[in-house]
Amino acid sequence: xxxxxxxxxxxxxxxxxxxxxxxxxxxxxxxxxxxxxxxxxxxxxxxxxxxxxxxxxxxxxxxxxxxxxxxxxxxxxxxxxxxxxxxxxxxxxxxxxxxxxxxxxxxxxxxxxxxxxxxxxxxxxxxxxxxxxxxxxxxxxxxxxxxxxxxxxxxxxxxxxxxxxxxxxxxxxxxxxxxxxxxxxxxxxxxxxxxxxxxxxxxxxxxxxxxxxxxxxxxxxxxxxxxxxxxxxxxxxxxxxxxxxxxxxxxxxxxxxxxxxxxxxxxxxxxxxxxxxxxxxxxxxxxxxxxxxxxxxxxxxxxxxxxxxxxxxxxxxxxxxxxxxxxxxxxxxxxxxxxxxxxxxx
Numbered sequence: 473x474x475x476x477x478x479x480x481x482x483x484x485x486x487x488x489x490x491x492x493x494x495x496x497x498x499x500x501x502x503x504x505x506x507x508x509x510x511x512x513x514x515x516x517x518x519x520x521x522x523x524x525x526x527x528x529x530x531x532x533x534x535x536x537x538x539x540x541x542x543x544x545x546x547x548x549x550x551x552x553x554x555x556x557x558x559x560x561x562x563x564x565x566x567x568x569x570x571x572x573x574x575x576x577x578x579x580x581x582x583x584x585x586x587x588x589x590x591x592x593x594x595x596x597x598x599x600x601x602x603x604x605x606x607x608x609x610x611x612x613x614x615x616x617x618x619x620x621x622x623x624x625x626x627x628x629x630x631x632x633x634x635x636x637x638x639x640x641x642x643x644x645x646x647x648x649x650x651x652x653x654x655x656x657x658x659x660x661x662x663x664x665x666x667x668x669x670x671x672x673x674x675x676x677x678x679x680x681x682x683x684x685x686x687x688x689x690x691x692x693x694x695x696x697x698x699x700x701x702x703x704x705x706x707x708x709x710x711x712x713x714x715x716x717x718x719x720x721x722x723x724x725x726x727x728x729x730x731x732x733x734x735x736x737x738x739x740x741x742x743x744x745x746x747x748x749x750x751x752x753x754x755x756x757x758x759x760x761x762x763x764x765x766x767x768x769x770x771x772x773x774x775x776x777x778x779x780x781x782x783x784x785x786x787x788x789x790x791x792x793x794x795x796x797x798x799x800x801x802x803x804x805x806x807x808x809x810x811x812x813x814x815x816x817x818x
Contacts, residue, residue, distance in 0.1 A: 474815065476594035476795040479532045481522030484796040487535075495589065495597045497547030499569040502600050507541040507612035509591030510620050511697040511798045511811040514616075514740075520799060529586045535795075536813075537583055538562035538617040539591030539598075540606065541703060550600045558606040560619045560774075565602040574601035586648060591616075593793055594815045604770050607778040615776060617649075617810045619783040623765035624774040625653040628712060628735040629662065631769070632762045637663035642699060644724055646670040646679035646687065649810060650714045650738065652785055658712070659683035660781040665701055669695060669718065682783070690720050699727035706754075708732060716742025730755050738761045785809030791817040 477490045497503045509515065515537045518524050530808065543553050550572050567588055572576035584590045584598065587646070606615050629635045641658050645651035646668035658664045658685055668679030669688040676687040688698045700707060707729025715719060716739035725747045728734060732755060732795040739745075776782045787809035790798050798811045 473594040474587075474792060475534050475535075476792060476813075477532050478529075478535055479519055481520065481531075484799040486518070487520065487601060487796045487799065489793045489795070491550070494595055495533060497545050497550075497597045499548045499551060500546040500572050500600055501569065501597045501685050502543050502550055502553050502603060502606045503545040503547075503595055503597045504541040504561065504603075505544040506539045506591055506594060506596055506815050508616035509536040509539045509813050510616050511802055511813060512537060512620065513796075513802055515583070515585065516592075516801050517600045517799050519599045520806075522793075527583075527586055529556075533586070534589040534591075534593050534596075535585045536591030536596070538587040538595070538610040538616055539584075539636070540598055540619065544595070546600075547597075551682050552600055553603065553605075554691055558608055558610075558612070558615075559603050560615045561603045561608055562619045563602070565599050569605070570599055570601070574599065592792065592813060594792070603703045604774065606774055610774060610778040613786060613789055613812045613814065614784050615774065616812055617786060618773055618777045618782065619770070620810070621649045621653050621655070621781060621784070622777065623769045624737050625657055626652055626661075626769045626773050627765040628737055628762060629654060629657050629710070631766060632760050633712070633735045635662050635664050635710050638664050638665065638668065640703050640707075640811075641710040642669075642708045643668045643679065643684070643723055644711070644713040644720065645715045646684065647675035648714075649785065652679070652682055653782060655679050655682045655684050656782045657776070659685075661776055664710075667699060667708065669724065670718070671782075672718075688721065695720060695723040696698075696726045699724075700761060703729070706730070712736075715737030715740060716745045718742055718745040721745040722747055726751055727757060732757050734759045736748040736761050769790065788812070789814055791815070
């Protein structure tokens with residue numbers, strides 16, 4: 473098979489498009505013929521550059537922390553999946569063979585694309601219990617992006633913040649991947665009233681196209697004052713922020729109303745941002761940081777995407793052989809929509 477192999481850290485040119493032996497599924501594993509794998513700013517680009525040493529990536533390595541495609545082989549002990557199933561897989565998983573349902577496994581674990589071969593290949597083997605069936609009407613490219621960002625946003629808004637229909641929510645980073653998905657989940661799935669914000673008129677207004685009720689450009693508008701005006705002085709019940717912008721976050725925090733909740737799973741614009749502790753205790757605000765998601769959220773995310781309640785932002789779809797170009801594009805504009813590699817393209 474063809475794969476992108478990382479043998480040394482460095483610039484995009486260290487990514488090698490190689491022919492290597494086809495992987496064979498072990499006990500409890502399935503093999504996926506990959507149709508889509510996303511390129512991620514941290515988990516792919518930064519790992520390749522050698523800036524994620526704390527994650528202890530194991531070289532040589534096939535990058536790609538997610539994938540979507542078609543089951544083309546099943547290992548011993550697998551009954552849940554059959555050849556031809558449309559599936560997606562991502563994230564941390566066992567490094568050694570385990571039962572189809574993962575029961576009783578106590579061995580080492582690690583993220584695909586960092587500790588075990590990832591999705592930047594024509595074929596990848598993954599544990600069956602870390603794999604999800606896809607609705608047939610959901611495109612593979614969309615499915616891979618949904619797998620990467622939607623579960624985190626879903627978990628933050630539905631499980632952690634427990635956002636309710638009719639409540640006000642302020643979504644920061646309107647044009648980013650987590651921001652744009654958060655807007656759609658809040659509006660089209662939950663039925664909340666959505667204010668989105670970004671540091672630029674076009675980026676803020678992109679949220680209106682996704683369903684937000686109001687958009688604020690905090691580079692030219694007073695964020696706290698605008699939110700209070702829109703909400704009739706009460707402020708928002710939920711602040712959803714995954715950036716920790718030290719200039720914008722303190723103002724967004726002051727726009728949280730009585731008994732409000734702030735949730736986050738990221739801090740790439742910070743990570744240190746001051747907040748008003750008087751406002752924190754006076755308004756009885758809860759702050760929760762929660763990376764990851766519940767496995768039970770994934771089918772809900774895929775179903776919402778298949779029903780077009782969630783539309784992901786894909787900037788480029790490139791052949792697997794163009795992985796180095798994809799990394800260069802991501803480094804030149806980290807805020808662009810997702811880049812997807814498709815090994816089935818010529």
